[in-house]
Amino acid sequence: MSQVPPPDAGPSPEAVAADATPAADPTGLDNPTGLADPTGPVEASAPADLTGTATEVAADELAFDVEDLPGGALAALEAVLMVADEPIPAVRLASVLALPTTRVQELLDELAAEYRGDRGGRPRGFELRLAGAGWRIYSASPYADVVGRFVLEGQTARLTQAALETLAVIAYRQPVTRGQVSGVRGVNVDGVVRTLTARGLVAEAGTEPTTGAVLYETTGYFLERMGLASLDELPPLAPYLPDIDTLEGVDRANGEAR
Structure with missing residues (x-):
């Protein structure tokens, strides 16, 4: 008669404990999901490096040193200009050359002096x-007649004498209305002002409080074309023009309005 085996009592407590121990990960990745174990101890971790991208960009921008170029930073600045x-503002030049703004300002002053012949060389043309608000290379003023002859010869789009006179009145007496400019010149200037506005030399600057007439002033493009840093550098011709206060009522007489 065969013997009936005893009922299975199940694994021993020691075996259960052994099975509960995780086996080593053959891939070397104990946590392939990359997620933190919520049951494990919380450890302080270093903050994520959020400056890596910016550092790489800065490194790209500084991949070369303008001082190592032929002629150094001075020649590099000259090439850009x-x-x-x-x-171009000095701040933008500093960004392009990867130099401090103060250093770029020194280089700009050095170049300007060199072109004038202040450093022992001949004056440039x-x-x-x-x-x-920026720096640019222009032809030197002593050669204006020669350059003007080259630029204007055969040019049909240059400003007429009437436009130049109107522009001068606006520049010296701005902000002014068309009626006030007409009062100075003695002729209607509506068409001329439209031409100057279309070319970007003048722009509307609000309205005259009492009459509602549109006021006009010169633009930054006007300064650029004239090679001026500000209106204070205009030649002293204004005393020969009548004050705007003496032209009160001109707009009403001309019926000029907004």
Whole structure:
């Protein structure tokens, strides 16, 4: 008669404990999901590095040193200014050259002096000027007649004498209305003012409080074209123009309004 085996009592407590111990991960990744174990101890971790991208960008920008280029930073600055089609602020130049703004300002002053011949060399036919809020290379003023002959010869889009006179009145007596400019010039200037506005040399600057007539002033583009840093550098011609106060009532007489 065969013997009936005793009922299975199940695994021993020691075996259960052994089975509960996790086996080593053959991949070397104890937590392949990358998620923190909520049951484990909380450990302080270093904050994520959020500056990595910015550091890489800065490194790209500083991949070269302008001082190591032929001619150094001075020549690099000169090369940038030569291709600029508008005045460039010193801050932007500093960003392009990866130099401190104070250093760029020193270089700008050095270049300007060199072009003037202040450093023992001959004066150049061009000069470096602060125009508006930025720096740009212009032909030197002593050669204006020669340059003007080259630029204006055969040019049909240049300003007429009437436009130049109107622009001068606005520049010296701004902000002014069309009626006030007409009072100075003695002719209607509506069409001329429209031309100057279309070319970006003048712009509307609000309205005259009592009559509602549109006021006009010169623009930053006007300063750029004239090679001026501010209106204070205009030649002293204003005393020959009548004060705007003497033209009160001109707008009402002309029926000019907004």
